[in-house]
Amino acid sequence: MNLPSNLLPAYSLSQRNTLGFEVEAEFAIHITEAKQIAETLVYAKDHNMPYQVLGGGSNVVLPSALPGLTLLMDIAGIEIVSEDANGVSLKVGAGVSWHSLVIWTLEHSYPGLENLALIPGTVGAAPIQNIGAYGVEINDYINSVEAFDSQAMQWITLDRAHCQFSYRHSLFKANPLRYIISAVNLYLPKQWQPRISYVDLQHFFAGKENDSITPLAIFEAVCEIRTQKLPDPKQIGNVGSFFQNPIVENSMLAKLKQRHPAIVAYPEDTNHSKLAAGWLIDHCGFKGLRTGNVGVHDKQALVLIHHGGGNANELLQLAERIQKTISEQFEIDLQVEPIIFNA
Ligand SMILES: Cc1cc2nc3c(=O)[nH]c(=O)nc-3n(C[C@H](O)[C@H](O)[C@H](O)COP(=O)(O)OP(=O)(O)OC[C@H]3O[C@@H](n4cnc5c(N)ncnc54)[C@H](O)[C@@H]3O)c2cc1C
Incomplete structure (x- = not known):
């Protein structure tokens, strides 16, 4: 198999993640035809290389260095x-x-x-x-x-x-x-x-x-x-909503409403409601916060932003801080929405 000729070593993914982090893939490959997927995976397995898959990079948090092979999914049509x-x-x-x-x-x-x-x-x-x-x-x-x-x-x-x-x-x-x-x-x-x-x-x-x-x-x-409502990733790095809207039982919503009458929630099904995670984060005072190179968007608290020069660790520390506060205030575990890639 003559695959290695189209492997791109030390490939910058800075333009392929909407957070705009500086990221380098050990090797990248543009996948433009379906059959390349199978060939690349056979190659990765034969050479004991880790691999990951990237579309437009708008729902991922990438580390500074991605080991192994990164498949860039470019199949058109x-x-x-x-x-x-x-x-x-x-x-x-x-x-x-x-x-x-x-x-x-x-x-x-x-x-x-x-x-x-x-x-x-x-x-x-x-x-x-x-x-x-x-x-x-x-x-x-x-x-x-x-x-x-x-x-x-x-x-x-x-x-x-x-x-x-x-x-x-x-x-x-x-x-x-x-x-x-x-x-x-x-x-x-x-x-x-x-x-x-x-x-x-x-x-x-x-x-x-x-x-x-x-x-x-x-x-x-x-x-x-x-x-x-949403920041344009071309202007400021982000992955859209950083947390999922939590789905809770209606009995839990009733309890929360007693303490927080203004809480925002929408019916999900007969027994459950979806809470607006942005409201929870805003209520805890995070909206517009900047810490180092990262922060919380000033119009939409659900969106974490990268001001430039930052990295995944910084952003994930902020996310953890928000999760901890929400857990303490509302007894709710906020789930991160984007996929966190390991270094
Ligand atoms: C400003 C902004 C607004 C957004 N608004 C919304 C919204 O309203 N609703 C919403 O649902 N999402 C939203 N998102 C999130 C994001 O756009 C979506 O999740 C989108 O589908 C990610 O596509 P991507 O190609 O960039 O995937 P990536 O970020 O490249 O990848 C996401 C995950 O999918 C995997 N993956 C990608 N391609 C493939 C493939 N071909 N085969 C197997 N695995 C693959 C990756 O490995 C990774 O785990 C928003 C993001 C931004 C930046």
């Missing part, structure tokens, strides 16, 4: 597999930018993904944490996921039911590095209804009849709201 009056099936390469896929679907009059506009990163990473925003999760549209199973060393197609999707979670997240996703198969039904129950969208479209709201109008609304 959006293919219409089938289409009829009911809907369209698409096969999308893992390296396609998520937001450009959303734009492509709208340009081709395939609505459905508009609420998920402007989420950074790649299509291949979307199933990992079952990306979601503004009342929609990607699992609503996933038919199946094509991946190389690095444990069985074979290709596998997992249908939606086998992907074990839940809030910011999936089979893939539960088994880090086992499944390397080459493509995601989506089904977008043609029957469409606007989903604007999320409070920001409700406000945006207040007074409008549902019939007059188009997918493009929702796309533009989501882009506008996100641009106002």
Whole structure:
């Protein structure tokens, strides 16, 4: 196997992590075709090298040096597999930018993904944490996921039911590095209804009849709201929400409300509610805090930021401090959302 010719030694990932940390991969390889995944993993195993997988780097905290092989997932291509009056099936390469896929679907009059506009990163990473925003999760549209199973060393197609999707979670997240996703198969039904129950969208479209709201109008609304609320990683390093919104039993919420009447929560199911982690962090006085080269965003307390010159250790120390305070104040364990890579 003549793989080593396209291995890139001492490869800088500073432009490939939205926190903007200085990171060097011992070796990197651009994966532009599915078959390279299997070849690279065989090579890594034969040479006893650790490996990791990177999409756009918008949901990872990377150490300064990444040992072994880093697979840069750059597989392109959006293919219409089938289409009829009911809907369209698409096969999308893992390296396609998520937001450009959303734009492509709208340009081709395939609505459905508009609420998920402007989420950074790649299509291949979307199933990992079952990306979601503004009342929609990607699992609503996933038919199946094509991946190389690095444990069985074979290709596998997992249908939606086998992907074990839940809030910011999936089979893939539960088994880090086992499944390397080459493509995601989506089904977008043609029957469409606007989903604007999320409070920001409700406000945006207040007074409008549902019939007059188009997918493009929702796309533009989501882009506008996100641009106002979330820091642009090109301006300031971040990975979006740093913590998941905790899901608690309604009895726990009732107890919390007695002590904190203003606590923000949304119904999750009949017995559970989702707490706004940003409110908890803000309430503990962290919003706008800066410590060294890292801090908490001054408009959205759920977003930790990197001002430049910092590293993963600094950011994780701040995250721990926030977790400890929230645990002491509310008896709630905040879960970190991005994936922390080991050095
Ligand atoms: C400003 C901002 C806003 C955001 N808003 C949202 C939001 O609204 N909703 C939301 O859900 N997320 C949000 N995110 C998080 C992030 O955009 C998503 O999690 C996105 O799917 C990550 O894609 P990526 O390609 O950058 O993945 P990466 O960060 O490169 O990787 C994330 C994880 O997926 C793994 N991975 C990546 N590609 C593959 C592959 N092909 N096969 C197997 N494993 C893979 C990596 O190993 C890593 O464990 C936001 C991030 C930012 C910076």
